[in-house]
Amino acid sequence: MSFALVRMRVRREERSGREVHLGLEEFAARVGLHPDHVRRLVVLGLLDADADPSGRLHFAPAQVARAARIERLRAGFCLNYAGIGVVLDLLDRIAELEAAERAAGLRLSRHPPQPSTSVDTGRRIVTRSSGRGQPSAARRYGGISWTRTG
Structure with a gap:
């Protein structure tokens, strides 16, 4: 015989004022799943x-949003x-880290800045740029922005 490890809290008192929890049938109807x-x-x-x-x-x-995420995955x-x-x-861990990042007032760059380089392709010079302030005509190839000049 085996037993599943399930996190389940026993709710002893009703919330004062309004009910903030959904019953099984109402929850199942909202997420479009069978009870x-x-x-x-829940058992899993x-x-x-x-x-x-x-x-x-x-x-x-x-948990409605979590159930929808489960079904999408x-x-x-x-x-x-x-x-x-x-x-x-x-x-969930990514969300926690992003929240901690916002709370600390930090904003880590997703693409670390790289020095600019130029390549002569014969007729045109192609410039590799990094960071922000890229021209609107920049195209992304392999995570690097390349713009044509000349």
Whole structure:
């Protein structure tokens, strides 16, 4: 016999004022999945769910977007659920790093600056430039901007 490791929180009290969690059937209807499929995603650890004392599942509204991302990864990349879990973890980590970057006031360049070089092609001189402020006629080839001059 085997047991799945599932993160499930037991919700003891109702939120005052408005209900912020979706029930299983409402959640399944919003994401367009069968409730059994949603339960399977919870058991696999791909979706986070709260359980009330009677065992009924409740989902935070943010899980709607996560379920949509899971289905896009499944359909678009033909990933199995283990692969989807890895991709989701990596995407979450990237989001955390970008948030920390914004909080620190830093903006790392995606393309490190490179010195400019020129190549004489006979009739024209082609200039390789880097960084910002590139002419609008620049074309991207292999991550490097090349512009024609002359």
